[in-house]
Amino acid sequence: MSEIDELRATVETLAAKVRALEDQVEIMQLVAQYGPAVDSGSGDAAAALWTEDGAFDAVPHLEMRGRDDIAGMVHGPGHQSLILNGCGHVLTVPHIVVDGDEATGRSYALNIRWDADADRFRVARVSANTWRWKRTSHGWRIAERINANLDGTAEHRAMLAPPADDRPTP
Amino acid sequence: MSEIDELRATVETLAAKVRALEDQVEIMQLVAQYGPAVDSGSGDAAAALWTEDGAFDAVPHLEMRGRDDIAGMVHGPGHQSLILNGCGHVLTVPHIVVDGDEATGRSYALNIRWDADADRFRVARVSANTWRWKRTSHGWRIAERINANLDGTAEHRAMLAPPADDRPTP
Amino acid sequence: MSEIDELRATVETLAAKVRALEDQVEIMQLVAQYGPAVDSGSGDAAAALWTEDGAFDAVPHLEMRGRDDIAGMVHGPGHQSLILNGCGHVLTVPHIVVDGDEATGRSYALNIRWDADADRFRVARVSANTWRWKRTSHGWRIAERINANLDGTAEHRAMLAPPADDRPTP
Numbered sequence: 103m104s105e106i107d108e109l110r111a112t113v114e115t116l117a118a119k120v121r122a123l124e125d126q127v128e129i130m131q132l133v134a135q136y137g138p139a140v141d142s143g144s145g146d147a148a149a150a151l152w153t154e155d156g157a158f159d160a161v162p163h164l165e166m167r168g169r170d171d172i173a174g175m176v177h178g179p180g181h182q183s184l185i186l187n188g189c190g191h192v193l194t195v196p197h198i199v200v201d202g203d204e205a206t207g208r209s210y211a212l213n214i215r216w217d218a219d220a221d222r223f224r225v226a227r228v229s230a231n232t233w234r235w236k237r238t239s240h241g242w243r244i245a246e247r248i249n250a251n252l253d254g255t256a257e258h259r260a261m262l263a264p265p266a267d268d269r270p271t272p
Numbered sequence: 273m274s275e276i277d278e279l280r281a282t283v284e285t286l287a288a289k290v291r292a293l294e295d296q297v298e299i300m301q302l303v304a305q306y307g308p309a310v311d312s313g314s315g316d317a318a319a320a321l322w323t324e325d326g327a328f329d330a331v332p333h334l335e336m337r338g339r340d341d342i343a344g345m346v347h348g349p350g351h352q353s354l355i356l357n358g359c360g361h362v363l364t365v366p367h368i369v370v371d372g373d374e375a376t377g378r379s380y381a382l383n384i385r386w387d388a389d390a391d392r393f394r395v396a397r398v399s400a401n402t403w404r405w406k407r408t409s410h411g412w413r414i415a416e417r418i419n420a421n422l423d424g425t426a427e428h429r430a431m432l433a434p435p436a437d438d439r440p441t442p
Numbered sequence: 443m444s445e446i447d448e449l450r451a452t453v454e455t456l457a458a459k460v461r462a463l464e465d466q467v468e469i470m471q472l473v474a475q476y477g478p479a480v481d482s483g484s485g486d487a488a489a490a491l492w493t494e495d496g497a498f499d500a501v502p503h504l505e506m507r508g509r510d511d512i513a514g515m516v517h518g519p520g521h522q523s524l525i526l527n528g529c530g531h532v533l534t535v536p537h538i539v540v541d542g543d544e545a546t547g548r549s550y551a552l553n554i555r556w557d558a559d560a561d562r563f564r565v566a567r568v569s570a571n572t573w574r575w576k577r578t579s580h581g582w583r584i585a586e587r588i589n590a591n592l593d594g595t596a597e598h599r600a601m602l603a604p605p606a607d608d609r610p611t612p
Contacts, residue, residue: 105446106275112453113282119460120289126467127296134367138378138432141400141422147434188424190398192380195365195535197474208478210532212554214382214398216423223395225563228530228554230481252481253556254528262478264487276445283452290459297466304537308548308602311570311592317604358594360568362550365535384552384568386593393565 125200128242129207129235137191145176153236153243161250161258188216196233199265203237204245208262211249228252230261295370298412299377299405307361315346323406323413331420331428358386366403369435373407374415378432381419398422400431465540468582469547469575477531485516493576493583501590501598528556536573539605543577544585548602551589568592570601 103111132151139148149169152158158166158175166172175181192214196207213227234246250258273281302321309318319339322328328336328345336342345351366379383397404416420428443451472491479488489509492498498506498515506512515521532554536547553567574586590598 106279109446109450109453110279112457113279113286116453116457116460117282117286119464120286120293123293123460123463123467124289126471127293130365131296131367134365134379135434137364137380138367138400139434142429142431142433144433185429186424188422188429190380190382190400190422192364192382192398194477194532195470195474197471197478209474210477210530212530212532214395216398216421218424223398225395225554225565228532228556228563230478230530251556252528252530254526254558259482259525259528261482263482263484264475264479276449280449283449283456287452287456290456290463293463294459297463300535301466301537304535304549305604307534307550308537308570309604312599312601312603314603355599356594358592360550360552360570360592362534362552362568384565386568386591388594393568395565 122200125205125237125242126198129198129200129205130195132235132242132244133193133196133207133209133233137193140176140181140191141185141189143176143182143185145173148176149173151244152247153238153245156244157246158244159246159248159250161248184215187218190214193231196231197264205233205235205237205242206265207231207233207235208264209233230258232261292370295375295407295412296368299368299370299375300365302405302412302414303363303366303377303379303403307363310346310351310361311355311359313346313352313355315343318346319343321414322417323408323415326414327416328414329416329418329420331418354385357388360384363401366401367434375403375405375407375412376435377401377403377405378434379403400428402431462540465545465577465582466538469538469540469545470535472575472582472584473533473536473547473549473573477533480516480521480531481525481529483516483522483525485513488516489513491584492587493578493585496584497586498584499586499588499590501588524555527558530554533571536571537604545573545575545577545582546605547571547573547575548604549573570598572601 135151149172155168158172192212194210196209198207209231211229211231214223215226217224229249229251232248235242236245319342325338328342362382364380366377368377379401381399381401384393385396387394399419399421402418405412406415475491489512495508498512532552534550536549538547549571551569551571554563555566557564569589569591572588575582576585
């Protein structure tokens with residue numbers, strides 16, 4: 103192989119590593135936008151984090167399908183009451199597994215609410231989250247998010263189990 | 273274009289992507305240092321996360337201007353009382369938008385305190401945070417942080433609204 | 443230096459930056475796997491995040507040495523009771539300092555539990571965490587994690603103090 107072919111191969115390997123890093127950081131940043139969008143009442147911005155036909159299940163009450171449903175939840179009376187009262191949707195950085203143009207992840211969400219009567223905040227929800235993301239022509243978007251309380255329900259904690267093929271090699 | 277010119281152009285594109293990733297990760301790591309610095313009472317280390325004339329507003333009580341003010345807050349009686357009692361300043365990874373040598377971000381901060389009488393921790397604050405960072409000759413530093421409780425105050429939750437030009441394209 | 447030698451040097455510099463970014467992101471993702479592993483009861487997956495002889499101190503009660511101890515804790519009655527009741531081990535992104543094939547870090551862990559009687563969640567622990575990671579042939583693994591409540595104990599908050607040589611240059 104010529105010197106320049108060798109160097110080109112090195113650069114191609116490096117470019118693949120950079121793409122893998124970009125995927126990780128972009129998905130972290132996608133998730134970091136959810137809380138600020140919904141807690142500021144920005145329903146369209148929240149909806150735009152999903153694919154056009156993206157799904158969001160807030161177990162057991164809400165099954166949202168498509169961006170209109172998600173924006174509608176943010177603009178609806180339940181969510182509006184939360185944020186008018188004072189509320190933080192605090193999400194953690196997910197564990198992210200990228201496979202080509204799709205990715206999956208697992209993380210936590212806290213829902214913490216101001217309790218004016220008690221003059222304190224209280225943790226209303228701690229939930230398991232599973233995510234499916236898709237690479238679109240506009241970047242990574244959420245294809246599916248499932249959010250279910252860690253209240254002892256076996257199916258909810260099972261959501262957090264590591265994917266079989268992604269367990270770190272012992 | 274010659275083979276080597278082509279490869280050089282590829283490497284330049286790649287270098288720009290790496291710089292963008294470095295910015296994101298460095299700012300994430302800058303923010304990750306705030307809690308540990310203040311909760312260990314390391315006022316100088318906390319102050320050094322800001323630019324020389326950096327600002328920190330803890331709405332509505334404190335307007336700090338410059339590193340001495342920030343170190344003074346950490347060493348002062350209010351903060352010392354918190355950490356002697358037992359306290360965690362738990363910050364989330366911000367949504368970060370870099371524009372050249374400046375960047376802005378939005379995130380959450382929790383202030384959780386040990387309550388020895390009740391034998392439990394309680395969430396004293398959940399706040400909206402906005403950030404302005406600047407690239408300095410020593411790396412990214414905080415130019416301005418505003419921290420305001422999510423207690424239903426409209427201006428506080430509005431801090432979390434996405435910047436108009438950064439909303440994901442629908 | 444020839445044109446190709448110059449370009450090769452540029453690529454080598456870039457490759458070092460990419461390795462540094464990979465270290466940061468990989469360690470973030472290693473830590474992001476702890477909560478989901480233990481909260482789903484996946485003891486082997488949790489243990490595999492450590493090196494073979496890795497240490498985990500949950501001050502003051504537990505001193506785990508090696509993967510069997512860690513898996514044993516997850517499968518043991520104390521932890522099982524927690525997750526059957528409903529529990530989230532919520533960890534923050536650490537401040538990470540990499541030095542060759544070793545790295546150290548500092549972060550927070552929250553332990554939040556469902557309280558069915560009170561129909562709410564409560565924050566059972568907010569703790570300081572220190573980490574030592576090692577690069578192995580399978581990637582980064584945890585060599586040592588120490589987890590100690592921020593309950594006012596001086597030694598616990600001192601764990602969060604910045605490493606002397608890592609303080610941002612003023």
